[in-house]
Amino acid sequence: MTARKLLIHAIFLALLIAVMECAILWALVIAPADREQGDVQRIFYFHLGSIWPAFLAFFYVLYGSIAYLVTRKQIFDHRAFVAGQVGLAFGSLVLITGPIWAKPTWGIWWTWDARLTSMLVLWLIFLGYVMLRDYIDDATKRERLSAILGIAGGVMVPFVYLSTRWFETQHPSPVIMGDKESGIKDPQMVNALLLALAAFSLLAIYFWRRGIELVHSDARLQALRRRTLDLEENV
Amino acid sequence: MKNLGYLASAYTAIWLVLSFFLAKLYMRNQKLNREIDQLETRIKELESKRGSGAE
Amino acid sequence: MSSPAISTLKMMLAKDLVREMRSKEIFLSSFLFSVILMAAFHFASAANRMPIEYIPTTALWVCILFSGTLGLNRTHASELKNGCFRALMLAPKEAGWIYLAKVTSNALLLGFTLCLLVPILVLFFQFNPGSALFPLLLSLILGILGFVAVGTVIVAVTANTRMSDILFPIIQLPLQVPVLIAGTQATQLCLEGKTPTDWWQFLVAINVVYLSIGFLVYEFLLEE
Numbered sequence: 222m223t224a225r226k227l228l229i230h231a232i233f234l235a236l237l238i239a240v241m242e243c244a245i246l247w248a249l250v251i252a253p254a255d256r257e258q259g260d261v262q263r264i265f266y267f268h269l270g271s272i273w274p275a276f277l278a279f280f281y282v283l284y285g286s287i288a289y290l291v292t293r294k295q296i297f298d299h300r301a302f303v304a305g306q307v308g309l310a311f312g313s314l315v316l317i318t319g320p321i322w323a324k325p326t327w328g329i330w331w332t333w334d335a336r337l338t339s340m341l342v343l344w345l346i347f348l349g350y351v352m353l354r355d356y357i358d359d360a361t362k363r364e365r366l367s368a369i370l371g372i373a374g375g376v377m378v379p380f381v382y383l384s385t386r387w388f389e390t391q392h393p394s395p396v397i398m399g400d401k402e403s404g405i406k407d408p409q410m411v412n413a414l415l416l417a418l419a420a421f422s423l424l425a426i427y428f429w430r431r432g433i434e435l436v437h438s439d440a441r442l443q444a445l446r447r448r449t450l451d452l453e454e455n456v
Numbered sequence: 457m458k459n460l461g462y463l464a465s466a467y468t469a470i471w472l473v474l475s476f477f478l479a480k481l482y483m484r485n486q487k488l489n490r491e492i493d494q495l496e497t498r499i500k501e502l503e504s505k506r507g508s509g510a511e
Numbered sequence: 512m513s514s515p516a517i518s519t520l521k522m523m524l525a526k527d528l529v530r531e532m533r534s535k536e537i538f539l540s541s542f543l544f545s546v547i548l549m550a551a552f553h554f555a556s557a558a559n560r561m562p563i564e565y566i567p568t569t570a571l572w573v574c575i576l577f578s579g580t581l582g583l584n585r586t587h588a589s590e591l592k593n594g595c596f597r598a599l600m601l602a603p604k605e606a607g608w609i610y611l612a613k614v615t616s617n618a619l620l621l622g623f624t625l626c627l628l629v630p631i632l633v634l635f636f637q638f639n640p641g642s643a644l645f646p647l648l649l650s651l652i653l654g655i656l657g658f659v660a661v662g663t664v665i666v667a668v669t670a671n672t673r674m675s676d677i678l679f680p681i682i683q684l685p686l687q688v689p690v691l692i693a694g695t696q697a698t699q700l701c702l703e704g705k706t707p708t709d710w711w712q713f714l715v716a717i718n719v720v721y722l723s724i725g726f727l728v729y730e731f732l733l734e735e
Contacts, residue, residue: 260460261463264462264463267466314474318466321466325459424474435484435485438485438489446495449498455506
């Protein structure tokens with residue numbers, strides 16, 4: 222790494238840590254507790270904060286996959302794949318924190334509500350996308366096939382969304398208590414939410430950059446291995 | 457101040473998942489760099505051997 | 512329509528259907544599997560006394576989903592076994608038309624299996640389409656086409672993996688959720704005597720989008 226890159230890296234990391242500290246502070250201390258839900262509502266800041274990077278990552282998978290198939294540049298494949306992994310990590314956060322919030326608020330861990338269902342289905346789709354690569358032995362096909370699956374998965378996203386929405390309108394889900402009275406009203410709550418969004422977006426970008434570096438080194442390692450084998454045979 | 461247990465478990469879960477992800481990235485990176493270093497020294501060795509053998 | 516497209520379509524269809532007539536592989540796996548599924552459905556829903564008139568839609572779509580998955584896997588596997596897929600890669604035909612032909616033949620096979628299932632539904636679950644036959648047929652055709660349009664792409668992707676038998680359903684089924692939701696909703700509404708225009712539009716949209724995606728992407732699947 223050059224000195225300049227290292228400096229940018231350090232500044233980014235400092236910013237990430239500062240924003241993260243503020244986000245935690247606001248979410249846990251400064252923002253007032255929700256009138257109806259009480260302190261559990263504080264889960265919500267980071268719950269929403271993880272949905273945003275997850276969605277962004279999933280759309281990036283679609284974009285990167287198309288870009289790879291069109292240009293055949295490996296960098297797009299790496300970016301798309303790591304975006305899939307990062308999206309999966311934040312998607313897992315959404316799926317873990319959701320039920321923990323729902324239990325004290327709705328009284329149940331899970332309901333087949335449009336938001337929950339679509340998140341689960343998206344998570345499963347992208348789990349398949351990330352898994353696929355480990356099971357392809359032929360390295361020449363790996364990038365192409367995962368790009369195709371990335372497109373197939375990414376294109377399905379709006380349909381998953383629409384179908385679960387419509388599904389819900391026909392089958393009313395259990396009454397969600399406290400939705401009218403509570404919610405984001407206090408300006409400090411808005412601040413907390415914005416900070417959580419910013420913090421997790423920065424964190425997602427950080428993970429993404431590190432992940433891409435990792436895939437790069439992996440590709441380099443494979444090349445070195447081939448070179449070593451080559452040399453060993455010829456010596 | 458009710459349901460603090462849920463709040464605590466949610467935040468614990470968030471940080472556990474994130475640190476797990478970060479630790480995985482970091483460990484894998486370490487391992488890859490180690491292997492790359494090893495291979496590079498090995499390649500240098502082999503190349504010098506081949507260079508001296510050819511002369 | 513250009514004539515090479517038609518000839519590709521014709522040739523592929525003839526090939527797939529003749530092979531199926533000879534081996535009856537898909538018929539055996541999909542149809543018998545579906546019958547077993549329906550029996551399982553009966554036992555699974557008898558315990559909690561689920562009203563029998565609710566079962567047909569559910570049973571029908573679970574059968575489409577699972578026996579369809581089985582069938583797609585089988586057709587593609589036999590294609591690989593005989594080196595047929597390699598020949599397709601080398602064939603001087605446009606990949607998009609090959610994809611559409613495969614979708615058509617897969618949809619025909621699945622549709623045929625389904626036709627055989629209807630009498631069994633009538634027998635087991637007092638299934639009675641009544642006057643809703645035409646809308647019901649439309650829902651099923653759109654649903655099957657959507658299912659196959661997605662599945663034909665995915666099966667060709669997962670066929671290149673080490674555990675394609677397991678990976679195919681795992682990767683494909685989440686992608687089929689919109690088709691499943693729309694298909695069951697449309698079917699149920701038809702049975703209740705309503706016209707599910709919204710869901711038909713939705714299914715048409717999925718079909719249009721997926722058939723065009725497959726048409727464009729299949730070329731990359733046939734690369735060596």
